[in-house]
Amino acid sequence: MQTLKYAVATTMLAMALPASAQQLSIATGGTGGVYYPIGGGLAEMINNHIEGAQATAEVTGASVENMGLIMRGDADMATALADTVYQAYTGTGDFEGRQVENTRALASIYPNAVQLVVLAESDIQGIDDLAGKRVSVGAPGSGTELNARAVLESNGISYDDFTAQRLNFNETADAIRDGDIDAGFWSVGPPTSSIMNLAATRDIRLISLTDEEIANAQEEEAVFAPYQLEAGLYDGMDEAVQTIGIPNVLVVNADMDEELAYQLTQLLFEHTDELIAVHPAANDTTVEFTMESTPVPLHPGAIRYFEETGVEIPDRLRP
Numbered sequence: 001m002q003t004l005k006y007a008v009a010t011t012m013l014a015m016a017l018p019a020s021a022q023q024l025s026i027a028t029g030g031t032g033g034v035y036y037p038i039g040g041g042l043a044e045m046i047n048n049h050i051e052g053a054q055a056t057a058e059v060t061g062a063s064v065e066n067m068g069l070i071m072r073g074d075a076d077m078a079t080a081l082a083d084t085v086y087q088a089y090t091g092t093g094d095f096e097g098r099q100v101e102n103t104r105a106l107a108s109i110y111p112n113a114v115q116l117v118v119l120a121e122s123d124i125q126g127i128d129d130l131a132g133k134r135v136s137v138g139a140p141g142s143g144t145e146l147n148a149r150a151v152l153e154s155n156g157i158s159y160d161d162f163t164a165q166r167l168n169f170n171e172t173a174d175a176i177r178d179g180d181i182d183a184g185f186w187s188v189g190p191p192t193s194s195i196m197n198l199a200a201t202r203d204i205r206l207i208s209l210t211d212e213e214i215a216n217a218q219e220e221e222a223v224f225a226p227y228q229l230e231a232g233l234y235d236g237m238d239e240a241v242q243t244i245g246i247p248n249v250l251v252v253n254a255d256m257d258e259e260l261a262y263q264l265t266q267l268l269f270e271h272t273d274e275l276i277a278v279h280p281a282a283n284d285t286t287v288e289f290t291m292e293s294t295p296v297p298l299h300p301g302a303i304r305y306f307e308e309t310g311v312e313i314p315d316r317l318r319p
Helices: 035-049 063-072 082-090 143-153 169-178 193-201 211-220 258-270 272-276 280-284 287-293 300-308
Strands: 023-027 054-058 077-081 103-119 134-136 163-165 183-188 204-206 225-229 241-253
Touching (some): 035 054, 035 272, 063 241, 077 082, 082 103, 103 225, 103 280, 143 183, 169 193, 193 204, 241 258, 258 272, 258 300
Parallel strands (some): 023 077
Antiparallel strands (some): 103 183
């Protein structure tokens, strides 16, 4: 992770926190994705700018696992995909019978992109060609698997049509490189280090989705939106690739202390440049993106910050 050089805080972030909030755990994802460096950057910002608070980024299985950690109080903050967050909050989909109704958001921080990667010489040209192949659909308990399954099933493709492997980002990249699988899904903020490392050692291609496939997926998941991966994003990627984007949400439990939630939200939006220095995905960490993309109510502490800065908060984001 890049070493960050932080400026002295000029805002009122150095306020004493309750003793119970001094040790903060941030649930992220695997080390080959974006959640972990973003979470590590946020932890360092907290350590530098919020007096009395110490935060640590934890490696996890990502979105689905992270919502369980928030529900049980085993993490104070977590990054998770918007569709996963919404399912947890409403008790639908993979969270049927285990609703996390105390889910609250501080912000939406950047969009993920569904990225389907193959070796350049592969005969796979579209998702229909995955039939009979060996395909990584993401780590167990990850938002990648939820996204991959939604895209595939909405287009008439089931796990019965191919050999599904549940690998994390680094494992997926290694397996593609070594020829152990034919294709792999990532749902992550681009560019991501594991695909960059794969592209540095093998010639790769990213698979585009058709307009019809994107429309079918949007009918399945309302938080999906068309997203274009720009040419040159990875070595050897000569053309833009059409796919799906999904917001990532920074979530907490409704029981979080209001003053702490206020300070965390203030830190995120008044020191965004420090997070951008960790990963360019944070260029999308804006108030506007939060208001447009967040699928669950905001924490009262976050609402107080936004109100103080004159932001118009949609009714759907109020508890």
